[in-house]
């Protein structure tokens with residue numbers, strides 16, 4: 001039997017509740033206590049809590065503290081923080097995982113560990129390496145961050161007829177260099193043209209600024225005048241209201257943040273990419289063409305700017321490696337209703353992904369683990385292989401993959417915690433010529449025989 005651990009159940013490929021082999025689900029939804037310490041600017045949050053519940057609890061205690069996690073309130077902190085977790089505070093404070101200061105987890109031997117008893121290697125691994133490979137996370141201790149009493153939000157849209165192509169093109173050069181307090185993402189999708197009723201592409205510029213309208217307007221005029229932001233496009237509000245704004249809820253009532261159920265669940269497939277050089281206007285035109293296609297009726301590409309704090313944190317600090325050098329991340333998404341049409345939509349998003357290959361990161365073509373995508377590789381069935389896992393592992397973690405493997409063999413050598421994209425245990429050692437060699441661990445006793453010598457000493 002395999003064990004699947006579920007916190008918020010938002011895994012894009014359902015790995016917390018679907019398996020090809022017999023399995024049990026360990027569902028943590030009842031572990032949802034959150035205690036906020038305003039004085040110490042920290043909180044303990046149990047793994048089954050959602051980020052909406054966390055934001056709600058923080059706001060209940062303070063109007064000037066926040067936390068840099070995701071935009072969708074129903075996402076669970078168990079999976080989200082263990083894979084990184086980003087939202088509108090990314091450029092100012094980095095990821096959720098960058099702001100974890102302690103954790104409680106159950107290891108494969110049933111022991112409850114905290115940061116000091118698990119040691120720094122395992123504590124490193126669970127902050128971005130995906131929790132499911134290492135044990136069951138029970139709770140996180142997080143460092144809360146300062147947010148101003150008033151923040152400013154805006155959403156402006158531009159269609160192809162309104163020069164969207166040049167504005168998006170320009171955004172690629174400036175968005176990662178903006179003041180850290182400014183986050184402007186782009187939501188690209190197909191809409192009806194107001195001019196001829198045909199199809200057009202709309203770029204929605206969706207922004208949070210940690211400050212007032214007065215400060216924002218001159219900043220935008222200087223760094224991104226092409227967008228033409230006006231005072232009437234902007235709204236000042238509390239940070240907690242901006243959470244509601246970004247998730248599409250009215251800002252008046254926060255109670256909706258306590259709802260664990262994701263509204264409008266449909267079939268979908270998603271993928272991710274990192275962009276390191278601005279895409280040419282010709283490249284963008286090719287994207288538009290695909291987004292205008294038949295299957296793209298409910299498809300989108302969300303471009304999230306990096307830079308700021310993300311550039312300051314080394315790619316080795318935690319397993320999440322996508323730091324300096326990345327201009328922005330692309331999140332591809334397609335939704336549909338009719339189950340029998342699934343293959344058509346999945347093929348479409350794969351075509352879009354193939355088209356994007358020349359414009360995105362290479363060797364490896366990197367991806368975000370929290371946007372789980374089994375297309376980029378899966379473990380061998382039954383017997384996890386290092387070579388096989390490196391295919392997807394280097395895309396999510398780059399060279400941090402090897403350190404994750406070393407942690408795995410220390411804490412779960414028999415590979416009890418596993419799924420289609422879990423970190424495999426393997427053997428490696430220095431040979432007599434000083435060369436680092438890897439060996440697959442098909443044989444558990446080999447590990448027992450050698451592990452102390454090879455790994456601990």
Ligand SMILES: Cc1cc2nc3c(=O)[nH]c(=O)nc-3n(C[C@H](O)[C@H](O)[C@H](O)COP(=O)(O)OP(=O)(O)OC[C@H]3O[C@@H](n4cnc5c(N)ncnc54)[C@H](O)[C@@H]3O)c2cc1C
Pocket residue numbers: 004005006007008009010011012014015016017028047069070071072074075076077078079080082083084085086087130131132133135136137138262370371
């Ligand atoms: C609607 C929606 C919006 C999203 N928005 C964002 C966003 O704004 N920013 C962002 O970064 N990501 C976002 N995501 C992606 C999200 O971060 C990941 O899907 C994340 O893994 C979800 O965590 P979960 O606990 O809800 O999922 P689950 O499905 O419960 O878990 C995901 C993975 O983590 C493992 N896991 C879960 N809990 C534990 C635990 N306690 N111990 C060990 N392993 C565990 C599971 O086994 C599974 O492999 C979004 C996803 C959805 C569906």
